[in-house]
Amino acid sequence: MTTTSAEATLSEERIELLRADFPILAEQPGGVPLVYLDSGATSQQPRQVLEAEWVFRTQRNAAVHRGAHTLAALATDDYELARERIARFVGAKPTEISWAMNATDALNTVALSLAEANRAGATDPALRIREGDEILVTEAEHHANLLPWQRLADETGATLRWIEVDDDGVWTLEDALAAITERTRLVAIAHVSNVTGLIAPVEAIARAAHAVDALVVLDACQSVPHRPVDLPALGVDAAAFSSHKMLGPGGVGVLYLTAQLGAALPPARVGGSMITTVTMTERDYLPAPQRFEAGTQPVGAIVGLAAAVDYLEAVGMRAIERHEVALGERLAAGAAAIDGVRLVGPRPGSERAGLASVIVDGVHAHDVGQVLDAAGIAARVGHHCAQPLHRRLGVAATTRASTYLTTTEAEVDRFLDVLSTVRSYFGVGR
Amino acid sequence: MTTTSAEATLSEERIELLRADFPILAEQPGGVPLVYLDSGATSQQPRQVLEAEWVFRTQRNAAVHRGAHTLAALATDDYELARERIARFVGAKPTEISWAMNATDALNTVALSLAEANRAGATDPALRIREGDEILVTEAEHHANLLPWQRLADETGATLRWIEVDDDGVWTLEDALAAITERTRLVAIAHVSNVTGLIAPVEAIARAAHAVDALVVLDACQSVPHRPVDLPALGVDAAAFSSHKMLGPGGVGVLYLTAQLGAALPPARVGGSMITTVTMTERDYLPAPQRFEAGTQPVGAIVGLAAAVDYLEAVGMRAIERHEVALGERLAAGAAAIDGVRLVGPRPGSERAGLASVIVDGVHAHDVGQVLDAAGIAARVGHHCAQPLHRRLGVAATTRASTYLTTTEAEVDRFLDVLSTVRSYFGVGR
Amino acid sequence: MSGQAPRDPLAGLYQELILEHAKRRSGEGVLEPADAERFLRNPTCGDEIRLRVRLDGETVDAVGWEGQGCSISQASASVLAEDVPGLTAAGARSRIEALRELLRSRGSVEPDEALLGDAVAFAGVARFPMRVKCAMLAWVALEEALDELDAR
Amino acid sequence: MSGQAPRDPLAGLYQELILEHAKRRSGEGVLEPADAERFLRNPTCGDEIRLRVRLDGETVDAVGWEGQGCSISQASASVLAEDVPGLTAAGARSRIEALRELLRSRGSVEPDEALLGDAVAFAGVARFPMRVKCAMLAWVALEEALDELDAR
Numbered sequence A, B: 001m002t003t004t005s006a007e008a009t010l011s012e013e014r015i016e017l018l019r020a021d022f023p024i025l026a027e028q029p030g031g032v033p034l035v036y037l038d039s040g041a042t043s044q045q046p047r048q049v050l051e052a053e054w055v056f057r058t059q060r061n062a063a064v065h066r067g068a069h070t071l072a073a074l075a076t077d078d079y080e081l082a083r084e085r086i087a088r089f090v091g092a093k094p095t096e097i098s099w100a101m102n103a104t105d106a107l108n109t110v111a112l113s114l115a116e117a118n119r120a121g122a123t124d125p126a127l128r129i130r131e132g133d134e135i136l137v138t139e140a141e142h143h144a145n146l147l148p149w150q151r152l153a154d155e156t157g158a159t160l161r162w163i164e165v166d167d168d169g170v171w172t173l174e175d176a177l178a179a180i181t182e183r184t185r186l187v188a189i190a191h192v193s194n195v196t197g198l199i200a201p202v203e204a205i206a207r208a209a210h211a212v213d214a215l216v217v218l219d220a221c222q223s224v225p226h227r228p229v230d231l232p233a234l235g236v237d238a239a240a241f242s243s244h245k246m247l248g249p250g251g252v253g254v255l256y257l258t259a260q261l262g263a264a265l266p267p268a269r270v271g272g273s274m275i276t277t278v279t280m281t282e283r284d285y286l287p288a289p290q291r292f293e294a295g296t297q298p299v300g301a302i303v304g305l306a307a308a309v310d311y312l313e314a315v316g317m318r319a320i321e322r323h324e325v326a327l328g329e330r331l332a333a334g335a336a337a338i339d340g341v342r343l344v345g346p347r348p349g350s351e352r353a354g355l356a357s358v359i360v361d362g363v364h365a366h367d368v369g370q371v372l373d374a375a376g377i378a379a380r381v382g383h384h385c386a387q388p389l390h391r392r393l394g395v396a397a398t399t400r401a402s403t404y405l406t407t408t409e410a411e412v413d414r415f416l417d418v419l420s421t422v423r424s425y426f427g428v429g430r
Numbered sequence C, D: 001m002s003g004q005a006p007r008d009p010l011a012g013l014y015q016e017l018i019l020e021h022a023k024r025r026s027g028e029g030v031l032e033p034a035d036a037e038r039f040l041r042n043p044t045c046g047d048e049i050r051l052r053v054r055l056d057g058e059t060v061d062a063v064g065w066e067g068q069g070c071s072i073s074q075a076s077a078s079v080l081a082e083d084v085p086g087l088t089a090a091g092a093r094s095r096i097e098a099l100r101e102l103l104r105s106r107g108s109v110e111p112d113e114a115l116l117g118d119a120v121a122f123a124g125v126a127r128f129p130m131r132v133k134c135a136m137l138a139w140v141a142l143e144e145a146l147d148e149l150d151a152r
Ligand SMILES: Cc1ncc(COP(=O)(O)O)c(C=O)c1O
Pocket: A272, A294, A295, A296, A297, B040, B041, B102, B103, B104, B105, B142, B144, B145, B190, B192, B193, B194, B219, B221, B222, B242, B385
């Protein structure tokens, strides 16, 4: 993909400037300069995020929404402003955003809450899931967006169905539409696959799901950090993403629930700061978002995430998307051209996000990763928390390179270069 | 309480040196020097903790237990060393320690896991809770250690019973022993009450509970930060505490589960990094602690918590305990001596932790807090997430001063001085 | 006032009129008969109010309340009960809206005494964001009671 | 080897002997009859092994295995299958313990070739903590199989 306007993507000079904000990129953990191609697992953090947290934690730290003292008021201000900031980033209202430990926790919250609602008889028909009903996922889901639904299906007696993938790990909108039936009560899919880079047609799926009154839960872990996302415009009922994958600190998952779903769902966790009245035998809960925020929240980290969002928007999500899509294509085309290397996911030239996973014939991914690491390249090897997908691909593990706004073409090329030497190093396939 | 050895408590000079490590203590949020007496809600963080996190996040940050690259290996090292460090702090084995979002989350994890085990038929009799069984708490519990058990009782059909408190909010070992019956399956109590400062006789209760095969869950939020605690020696089966109350960053709760309970409990949250094999319909979980750690953990914050533990041990937990117990007595005796001020919790001269809550006759706690705040004193007013206790005390809210290792006698005296002026300010009780 | 008590920083908050009203508690008691009733609770601090209102055509005839809470919330209910009767429902709503705007302004809005009546004494609350809910509690209860009447 | 591939940093890890054994895969196949069998899996990377052992009195008579995994884990199983038969059960255990100690030492322990046999080739793994589990997988399976036999 090429762009003409200088505004439209990130120039090499711009990226050099951005990289200077990320102290870790100057590190040489293995004695060689770091080529960080593992943002899909966790992203690195710019100085600005660390500094925002430092300021909060050394000047305004206190328990929020509890005390009446000045410090508590300052901390509460920062906390609620951060919520507004992060909500705006995904087009949501502040009351539609609540916090979790990570995206996994946010997805579990939805599943646990639905289980709880159904144990309580689910007076709200929108939440009702029972025997004979169907919960729909894809075969490519991350375990975080699969296991909670397996368990919900087990408990409610519903059937877990899945959209199958082809030999490349790809599925299509037609597959999805064919799988949504009158019995579908919930559809849970990843916006962007963390293994294949496939981008799901979320809007069309949400429309089809809503036509049969099914809820739509979006795993936005790999989309929100990398491209402009407007959750209400996508039409999903719930979504989850993780701070640590979008330049923010670890320990914050973001749970988006539409006002309607947020009002209907019971909490998964109960405790302080989420109640109105408590007696020894009874409890009443606050409305969303507080209802989903039991106990002391990671306020400093949330302030850090708001700074990360500021940083991302200052760079421009559209520019980041364009930059990464170009790198993704470069990765895919480059990998597909290497003898004995099998590219997973959409073929070169097809739409994909800024990541690519590969299988090196005759060499285990762990060994591939080791050769890359010796060259300073931090790529990820393994099943990437998507065992069913890997089983379908016929391998236990793949090697993934994932990019972000600081990734350069030169880094992608370096990855491809070293990748092309792996088979001869292990003496296979000459 | 007086001590003779210089080692035994914290000298004024020592405290001055410690205070210099806490940047926020030099702040003047309301235009007056800060007197921070709200460590019971959340503690402030020394430079050393912030710096340890900074180093991790700018030099060694990566996804742990997943990648094979050098950065991931470094991060995994730091992460597991932190676990060892924190485990040792409470006398536990590293495999007995897993992470949560906060202590509330850790307590919910135990309750949710027990509910799940019982839905699945609880093949392990140690986990079995059913109609007619009893779950025992106290009337003074924090909502975090009450609501999860209310819900577990509701779901299993067990009866929630509680140890009642007297007019001061105090209960005794005899009360507890009388309440433990053959039907008791679980006892959940706070080691130290966050409102009354009462210290529970945990060992004796655990012995009595185990004699009837009941599990013992300890809310250690207000003990582990303030005194030496050896969880295995106390004999509890599970315990929870929060990083943000012990000089560490927010976003980390610590869950202690004995090896036996950890092996028996199913996970509350499911997802990545806690499984062995996953298919589209089946899943197998890793053993504890990983089983309880679904998704990306707050690694940077855990590294920060390990630094906090280092800091606390360098000062000495025994010395911190002595210092705070002395301050607690000073608070209690001073408050009880003020006309129209009612001290909650153990009488002056009785054992209590380093905090005190008071009721000012004729003045609402919110107004008390405002007068204190105007003098720069950050104390906490409200029900402190213990509504049933406050209902029993006959008030909606109390005013609490809570101390820590950096609190000085002068700060306690300042609090008492201002407290003594509150009633006349509002023109009551001359 | 004696000793070290910090009078100045609080003077803007605890106006004499507020301290007086907190004791006077005008309108305290169960209003009978009444056209609408609302019960409200501030979960942060446990303050609560049960407020009843009676209309005479378009005009507020009487307000009665029972509740417990801090001096700000009690004084605010007392001022409301004294000042609002005699206003039209629309006039009461304007006052509620003006008070809300003032209190949320953090000091950036100039109080309009003509619009606010004695409630102008609460202007100082704007600089204490954690107390805004206290000052608004009774007024929000009234607003919701009027909404309920409108909805009938 | 061509181009920019980084031979040096890896030389300690991928000894010639290891690369050879990864291909040779001595002992691969189902051992019949066998006295004990263990299946082990490394959840991080998905490597797995099914290992069978046959004893002749106190002596290990034969080892067979099937599995999939990285070159380190496969080579390690192959070396095990070649070297262990002929050792006593106790001798096999000493070797397992010595290997474990070496690999966990991060380079601080000197390898004892007499004790380790060809497994000494894995000494370089000690500097790659993430790979220790790969190198140990087959040996842990053998250890657990021997434990099982002891428990009978
Ligand atoms: C006794 C006690 N238990 C539980 C909690 C809950 O801790 P957290 O809010 O960190 O989950 C607190 C603190 O608020 C506490 O003091």
